[in-house]
Amino acid sequence: MADRLCRFILPTTMVQGVKILSNVAPKAQTEILTEDALTFLAALHRTFEATRQNLLVARDVAQRRYDSGAPFDFPVETTHIRADLAWHCVPPAPGLEDRRVEITGPTDRKMVINALNSGAKTFMADFEDSNSPTFANMINGQVNLRDAVRRQIDFEINGKVYKLVEKPAVLIVRPRGWHLDETRLTVDNTPVSASIFDFALYFFHNAHELVKSGHGPYFYLPKMEHYLEARLWNDIFLFSQSYIGLPHNTIRGTVLIETLPAAFQMEEILFELRNHSSGLNCGRWDYIFSAIKKRRADRGSVFPDRKDVTMTVPFMDAYVRLLIQTCHRRKVAAMGGMSAQIPIKDDPKANETAMEKVRADKLREVTAGHDGTWIAHPLIHAIARRVFDENMLGPNQYHVRREDVRVSAADLTNTNVPGKITEQGIRSNVSVALAYSTAWLNGNGCIPVNHLMEDAATAEIARVQLWQWVKYAVRMDNGEPITVSFVDRVIDELAPTIKSVAPGIKEDHLKITTNYLKSQIRQQWPSDFLTSDLMPFLTMADGIELKWQPSTKL
Secondary structure, three states, X not given: OHHHEEEOOOOOOOOOOEEEOOXXXXXXXXXXXXXXXXXXXXXXXXXXXXXXXXXXXXXXXXXXXXXXXXXXXXXXHHHHHHHOOOOXXXXXXXXXXXXXXXXXXXXXXXXXXXXXXXXXXXXXXXOOOOOOOOHHHHHHHHHHHHHHHXXXXXXXXXXXXXXXXOOOOEEEEEOOOOOOEEEEEEEOOEEEEHHHHHXXXXXXXXXXXXXXXXXXXXXXXOOOOOHXXXXXXXXXXXXXXXXXXXXXXXXXXXXXXXXXXXXXXXXXXXXXXXXXXXXXXXXXXXXXXXXXHHOOOOHHHOOOOHHHOOOOOHHHHHHHHHHHHHHHHOOOOEEEEEEOEOOOOOXXXXXXXXXXXXXXXXXXXXXXXXXXXXXXXXXXXXXXXXXXXXXXXXXXXXXXXXXXXXXXXXXXXXXXXXXXXXXXXXXXXXXXXXXXXHHHHOOXXXXXXXOEEEOHHHHHHHHHHHHXXXXXXXXXXXXXXXXXXXXXXXXXXXXXXXHXXXXXXXXXXXXXXXXXXXXXXXXXXXXXXXXXXXXXXXXXXXXXXXXOOOOOOO
């Protein structure tokens, strides 16, 4: 890709082959993109980039098999790993023994302090789905995490002082997924992996300091589709620990099971990371997105309105039960999913209804055997914590073996989801897809919509559902067919209202996302990720003009 970049800015570096193509946060870049850090980043890129590219090709090959009717199933070649009950993962690292409530959010300075002070056991600082990857966001986020690790993150704004409490949450960092490139930095004229970029800079600047403080470099690993992708992470961990002189097995990684193929390889993923693993997480919203996308050629896998695809429908329930059983068999944490509800300040009745949904969701998780759960807002912490405190008396539930669980491939692919496809469901999907995508282009990757904190996963479900309904010409509950022209009219009607949903968005960004959504419902197959499609616009906004346009020709 790099040979197709027309570079406005070419800051030179002292590291051979490394070029920084943007200069949007000069001071922060100087602090983070140091010569030693770039040398480490370049070493990772040169060692592992070819493997990453091969794994991405393997994803495409696998998708073509699924499109041709190949069934989803547990890998035959790894039967011995699943059958061997003798192996276990390493014990929990310091600070990860009890993870009953984890708060998540992007890495802006105020959010980092509020999350670390929330009372949650851990904070997942997110460079991925709740973050818009402008270069300023990525670099400033690294500065904020560096300062948090050293307890130097205090600051004052509008007369209010923000500072860390005595015992903040344990920090876990989520880098971006394997599919994304970091287009603002190249090594040997090739963009680096966004995953490696995020991981390398955080690890290099903070690993020794984290160990000194009694914890360690802990990560959430997103969007994997195969156990060989987990092997790649494990190899990177081994390389990185040796590079900086850190004892092996110091790093810990929790893998989000948020793709349909990964659900069939949970044991194998844990096995690959067994000396660095801290468990698996039910990435529920991305998992629904993946279930639709991966079975895109299956007309029988059309889902009803997004709100009806709940955690209790057959394929989601099977996925949860298998994840808990798998984790506890291997002595690691089985983390629950996100409650997207946020407090509703001006409507006590509606707020109580929303909070009751949180309570019910967390009770379902803890009684199923989960060892912890996710929240998106500090004010939700007390509710989630109370449910887990009352129902999980120890630090975790590894002793809950769930030996009663028998999950087959048919259970994981059971698309019998009751519900209807309604005009309101279409309108909701259009509104969320437009609002989130437009805010993302504006630099905000986490927005409240209808009293829910939404990130990229929700927008992805909305996008692929609209595509799916049009592709298979399904009918709404009123009998009317869902056509391209019908969805176009809904988009045109709702686009002018998006500014009230996501204040501060720009008109040109809204035009881009409107055209993008219209183009998506016309494709033979939906794009893999909207973030990949829209990334070129962030790249150009960061001072790099691309001589190419996305395949959707926006």
